[in-house]
Amino acid sequence: MKKVLNIAHRGFSGAYPENTMLAFRKAVEIGADGIETDLQMTKDGVIVICHDEKLDRTTDGSGLIKEYTYDELLKFDAGIKYREAFKGERIPTIDEFFDYVKDKNIFINLELKNSIINYEGLEKRVIDKIYEYKLEKSVILSSFNHYSMVKVKEYDHNIKTGLLCAATLYNPGKYVKDAGADAYHPFFPSVMDKSIVAEIKSEGIMINTYTVNKIEYMDKLISLGIDGIITNYPDKLIAK
Numbered sequence: 152m153k154k155v156l157n158i159a160h161r162g163f164s165g166a167y168p169e170n171t172m173l174a175f176r177k178a179v180e181i182g183a184d185g186i187e188t189d190l191q192m193t194k195d196g197v198i199v200i201c202h203d204e205k206l207d208r209t210t211d212g213s214g215l216i217k218e219y220t221y222d223e224l225l226k227f228d229a230g231i232k233y234r235e236a237f238k239g240e241r242i243p244t245i246d247e248f249f250d251y252v253k254d255k256n257i258f259i260n261l262e263l264k265n266s267i268i269n270y271e272g273l274e275k276r277v278i279d280k281i282y283e284y285k286l287e288k289s290v291i292l293s294s295f296n297h298y299s300m301v302k303v304k305e306y307d308h309n310i311k312t313g314l315l316c317a318a319t320l321y322n323p324g325k326y327v328k329d330a331g332a333d334a335y336h337p338f339f340p341s342v343m344d345k346s347i348v349a350e351i352k353s354e355g356i357m358i359n360t361y362t363v364n365k366i367e368y369m370d371k372l373i374s375l376g377i378d379g380i381i382t383n384y385p386d387k388l389i390a391k
């Protein structure tokens with residue numbers, strides 16, 4: 152059976168505070184093949200890593216990221232809400248992340264968080280950063296905003312894109328191909344079916360599913376022939 156890509160969701164977020172440099176380092180240390188992470192943009196146009204548009208759930212700050220400059224964000228702690236012992240983690244920038252992963256030879260999935268707030272110019276800024284760090288072969292961009300992924304291809308056809316989807320689409324392979332994307336990033340229950348996976352594969356589209364945390368589901372998806380598993384527990388997938 153072919154090897155499935157083991158992609159750490161928000162870093163090794165099952166055991167460390169999500170989307171922090173600590174969670175990214177731990178994912179690499181245990182041997183994950185890749186990292187999935189989420190991008191937002193500050194008031195002064197700095198691309199930062201955080202799942203939510205707001206600071207409240209994962210940091211000791213509050214309000215929207217886009218209302219703060221990057222310097223202002225530095226005073227917030229991104230580890231303490233997960234556990235006191237992880238106090239001191241900051242919200243990483245895309246530069247810090249790229250600087251760490253650039254020589255690690257891992258698969259990098261950057262999710263643009265632009266379906267709630269459509270950050271002006273985010274696509275172009277991210278593409279420029281990818282080239283600055285020479286990571287164009289390792290990165291795939293994804294988003295629930297499929298217009299944004301079409302825009303990425305219009306800017307640069309060589310940048311790989313994946314379409315995120317929580318719904319059980321009809322003929323997803325055709326849909327993804329029609330949008331010019333390289334991959335489908337479905338919520339995993341929507342592709343737990345041989346004929347759906349076959350339809351996607353018949354269009355030559357890669358399938359990376361999220362967020363698969365139970366071994367029984369990992370096994371089932373692997374047997375169906377999906378390409379990548381995005382999980383909070385890359386350790387479970389390695390241990391298999």
Ligand code: G3P
Binds near residue numbers: 315361362
């Ligand atoms: O990219 C896969 C997954 O992260 C999408 O959903 O909400 O966890 O960012 P979310």
Ligand code: MG
Binds near residue numbers: 187189262
């Ligand atoms: Mg995500």
